[in-house]
Amino acid sequence: MIDPINFVVFSSILLLIGAYGVIRNKNAIVVLMSVEIMLTAANVNFIAFSSFYNDLSGQIVALFVTTIAAAEVAIGLAILLSLFKQRDTIELDLLNSLRW
Amino acid sequence: MSNNDNQNSESDLLRFISLSLAASLILFYFSTDGLADDFVSVAWMIPVFPIVSFVAILLFGHMDSRKGGSFALAGIGLSAVFSLAIAYDVLIQNSLHGEYVESTRTWFSGATYSFDFGTYVDALAALLLLVVGLVSYLVIVFSTSYMEEEGDRQVRYFAEISLFVGVMLGLVVANSFLLMFIFWELVGVCSYLLIGFWYEKPSAASAAKKAFLVTRVGDVFLLMGLVILYSTFGTLRYSELFDNPEDLAANATELKWATLCIFGGAVGKSAQFPLHVWLPDAMEGPTTVSALIHAATMVKAGVFLVARAYPLIVHSPDTAIYIAVTGGVTAFIAASMAMVMYDIKRVLAYSTISQLGYMFLALGTGAWAVWHAAENGIEDHAQGYTAGLFHLMNHAFFKALLFLGSGAVIHSVHTQDMREMGGLRKGMPITSAAMGLGVLSIAGVPFFSGFWSKDEILEAVHHNSEAEGIFGILWWLALLTAAMTAFYMTRLWMMTFSGPENRVVEEMVESKDHAETGNWELKSKTIKSHAHEAPLAMTAPLMILASLAVFSGFSLFLGEGFGSRVYYGHHADSESMIQWSILDHILTSSLTYLSVIVGLSGVTLGYLFYKRDSEGQTTFSPAFVESFAVTSYLHVFLSNRLYMSKFFDWFGMRTWDTVARACDWFDIYIIDGIVNGVASASQFFSSQVRKLNSGFTGHYASLTVGGLGALVVITRIIMPFMGWSL
Numbered sequence: 083m084i085d086p087i088n089f090v091v092f093s094s095i096l097l098l099i100g101a102y103g104v105i106r107n108k109n110a111i112v113v114l115m116s117v118e119i120m121l122t123a124a125n126v127n128f129i130a131f132s133s134f135y136n137d138l139s140g141q142i143v144a145l146f147v148t149t150i151a152a153a154e155v156a157i158g159l160a161i162l163l164s165l166f167k168q169r170d171t172i173e174l175d176l177l178n179s180l181r182w
Numbered sequence: 183m184s185n186n187d188n189q190n191s192e193s194d195l196l197r198f199i200s201l202s203l204a205a206s207l208i209l210f211y212f213s214t215d216g217l218a219d220d221f222v223s224v225a226w227m228i229p230v231f232p233i234v235s236f237v238a239i240l241l242f243g244h245m246d247s248r249k250g251g252s253f254a255l256a257g258i259g260l261s262a263v264f265s266l267a268i269a270y271d272v273l274i275q276n277s278l279h280g281e282y283v284e285s286t287r288t289w290f291s292g293a294t295y296s297f298d299f300g301t302y303v304d305a306l307a308a309l310l311l312l313v314v315g316l317v318s319y320l321v322i323v324f325s326t327s328y329m330e331e332e333g334d335r336q337v338r339y340f341a342e343i344s345l346f347v348g349v350m351l352g353l354v355v356a357n358s359f360l361l362m363f364i365f366w367e368l369v370g371v372c373s374y375l376l377i378g379f380w381y382e383k384p385s386a387a388s389a390a391k392k393a394f395l396v397t398r399v400g401d402v403f404l405l406m407g408l409v410i411l412y413s414t415f416g417t418l419r420y421s422e423l424f425d426n427p428e429d430l431a432a433n434a435t436e437l438k439w440a441t442l443c444i445f446g447g448a449v450g451k452s453a454q455f456p457l458h459v460w461l462p463d464a465m466e467g468p469t470t471v472s473a474l475i476h477a478a479t480m481v482k483a484g485v486f487l488v489a490r491a492y493p494l495i496v497h498s499p500d501t502a503i504y505i506a507v508t509g510g511v512t513a514f515i516a517a518s519m520a521m522v523m524y525d526i527k528r529v530l531a532y533s534t535i536s537q538l539g540y541m542f543l544a545l546g547t548g549a550w551a552v553w554h555a556a557e558n559g560i561e562d563h564a565q566g567y568t569a570g571l572f573h574l575m576n577h578a579f580f581k582a583l584l585f586l587g588s589g590a591v592i593h594s595v596h597t598q599d600m601r602e603m604g605g606l607r608k609g610m611p612i613t614s615a616a617m618g619l620g621v622l623s624i625a626g627v628p629f630f631s632g633f634w635s636k637d638e639i640l641e642a643v644h645h646n647s648e649a650e651g652i653f654g655i656l657w658w659l660a661l662l663t664a665a666m667t668a669f670y671m672t673r674l675w676m677m678t679f680s681g682p683e684n685r686v687v688e689e690m691v692e693s694k695d696h697a698e699t700g701n702w703e704l705k706s707k708t709i710k711s712h713a714h715e716a717p718l719a720m721t722a723p724l725m726i727l728a729s730l731a732v733f734s735g736f737s738l739f740l741g742e743g744f745g746s747r748v749y750y751g752h753h754a755d756s757e758s759m760i761q762w763s764i765l766d767h768i769l770t771s772s773l774t775y776l777s778v779i780v781g782l783s784g785v786t787l788g789y790l791f792y793k794r795d796s797e798g799q800t801t802f803s804p805a806f807v808e809s810f811a812v813t814s815y816l817h818v819f820l821s822n823r824l825y826m827s828k829f830f831d832w833f834g835m836r837t838w839d840t841v842a843r844a845c846d847w848f849d850i851y852i853i854d855g856i857v858n859g860v861a862s863a864s865q866f867f868s869s870q871v872r873k874l875n876s877g878f879t880g881h882y883a884s885l886t887v888g889g890l891g892a893l894v895v896i897t898r899i900i901m902p903f904m905g906w907s908l
Contacts, residue, residue: 177877178877178878181875181876182872182873182877
């Protein structure tokens with residue numbers, strides 16, 4: 083039995099990597115990928131504690147998360163496509179007209 | 183056609199006068215026949231009649247052929263008849279024997295207090311009823327003719343004047359200070375309405391405002407005095423206050439302030455220094471209103487108030503002296519200003535102020551004498567009280583006469599400037615003769631009414647000066663005032679009536695190019711006398727008043743004498759001194775001769791200075807005034823009315839301006855500062871906060887993560903460390 087602390091530390095690292103990717107990257111597609119990493123970090127926790135407590139609910143939730151993440155990526159990529167059609171770019175630093 | 187109308191209305195009026203005279207005779211007949219007390223017990227009806235006629239005029243005045251005049255004549259005539267009946271009972275039949283009759287009804291009551299309204303009739307009230315009722319009625323008769331040119335506006339005039347007379351009569355018969363105060367304020371309102379009768383004239387409107395506001399200053403004091411009285415004694419009813427002299431004597435300090443405040447009300451109402459400024463301006467109203475205000479209603483209320491509060495004032499010598507000094511000083515300065523005025527009504531206005539000062543001097547003197555006698559256990563009586571009220575009665579008659587006479591003059595020559603008058607004697611024989619009698623009365627020429635009362639006052643003041651030095655000064659002031667009074671009244675008559683009928687006057691007028699060059703040119707114009715005698719409705723009241731002005735003084739020793747009816751305290755002379763000994767006393771006293779000499783020298787000087795020669799000029803007086811620096815400066819100083827009005831304006835502007843500036847500053851920097859400060863602070867804060875909305879996704883993400891991190895740090899590290907829990 084692996085100590086759950088390892089899973090927690092691992093998922094925390096994943097989350098921080100994802101967060102770093104979201105904050106630092108200028109490319110919208112990479113940002114979407116980073117968001118996926120963060121969702122994966124959450125899934126890791128769900129599955130780890132599901133097996134730790136012998137409770138299937140966590141795995142079911144993880145499945146849901148994966149499904150919704152797929153839908154989200156689909157919508158996100160569609161937005162990025164139409165954005166690219168209009169603005170010829172998906173650089174986030176250039177897409178800052180919604181501001182003060 | 184107008185002549186015919188005139189005759190109609192005159193015969194109508196004659197019928198009315200004779201009817202009311204007949205009614206009064208019938209009532210007199212009944213009053214001697216056992217109904218004596220009944221008139222006193224129905225005293226409440228006296229103020230009700232004019233107030234009812236006020237309502238009737240408002241509702242039906244337009245239908246009346248005299249535009250409400252008939253209602254006013256009827257209402258005030260009935261009041262006059264009842265007033266005369268009461269005066270007859272009380273002053274001639276002596277039905278009250280120095281006591282009072284009170285009738286009350288509860289007005290409203292609470293757990294610990296109750297107020298009632300009712301009537302309180304004693305000799306003082308009876309005297310005032312006589313004066314107010316009689317003079318008001320004569321003034322109304324005079325007005326029906328005098329105001330004829332006003333057309334439909336007469337409705338308003340008669341309505342207001344009915345209310346005026348009604349509330350004044352109510353003030354006289356009221357049985358408590360509270361009820362009196364209500365009528366007091368109503369008198370003020372009515373005077374405001376009537377002074378501003380020609381409200382479209384800016385000067386009339388501002389004079390009305392001035393009268394209202396200046397008397398209001400006094401009224402605030404009066405109200406304060408009444409509050410002090412109520413909080414000290416728990417009642418404002420005359421009978422309850424006056425019948426407990428021990429209680430009064432025990433609260434001398436409160437009583438001092440209360441009486442001083444009450445006298446403050448009288449100062450405002452009776453136009454005493456320094457609140458006298460409204461009365462000369464009040465001349466903007468119709469002359470009949472001035473006559474009413476000066477002779478019967480408004481200004482007499484102040485004297486009445488002091489006489490009514492006599493049982494309170496005799497316990498505080500400070501107030502008594504203050505009243506006497508105010509009266510003496512006012513009498514003097516008002517007389518000095520009357521000497522230089524050219525407006526005939528203004529001369530009379532200042533003379534009223536001066537004569538009212540005489541009355542207050544007498545009342546204050548009498549109150550001090552009573553206090554002094556009680557303090558030292560000596561035998562004395564309030565001679566000043568009797569003298570002051572005697573003067574009030576005489577003054578009412580001759581001042582009403584003079585005002586109505588000047589009204590007839592103004593009606594005839596359409597100017598108020600005495601410089602443009604002169605030579606009216608031939609055109610207006612009745613008016614000039616009647617006014618001549620009034621002038622002789624007020625000037626204190628022997629055997630006219632003013633002589634007796636002025637002499638009584640001077641004697642009362644002189645009597646006091648043996649015990650208190652200040653009365654000696656006041657006596658000199660009063661004596662000087664007597665001389666000035668004789669002088670300026672002679673001046674008034676001479677400038678108005680003497681001289682040729684037509685004359686040429688020269689006056690400085692602005693030349694045509696005045697706007698550019700500022701040049702003046704001398705222009706002479708001929709004043710043709712088109713003066714005509716006033717109609718009977720105007721001369722009849724004049725003749726009645728003239729006979730009263732001549733003969734009312736004899737009431738001092740007719741019958742048992744004026745002093746045996748109207749007195750305060752005990753009547754010392756009632757048994758030992760028969761009426762002829764008063765006469766004997768007056769005729770043998772050196773003081774009498776002094777005042778006679780003073781009065782006659784005033785008349786002589788006035789004659790010498792202002793008798794118009796055959797050219798119509800009064801050559802001596804301008805030359806005299808201009809020949810000495812002192813007199814010319816004094817003339818300017820007095821003509822500007824001691825600069826009092828200017829000073830008040832300046833003072834008012836200054837103080838008010840400062841207050842207004844302070845308020846403005848507070849408003850701009852404090853009130854607006856708070857509002858604007860809150861607004862600009864939040865604006866600045868939001869302008870900083872909105873910068874978070876940068877448009878960069880990375881910023882939003884880092885804020886979210888940072889916020890999450892901060893939450894984690896707070897809830898997981900700081901809160902457990904500090905021992906807090908959610």
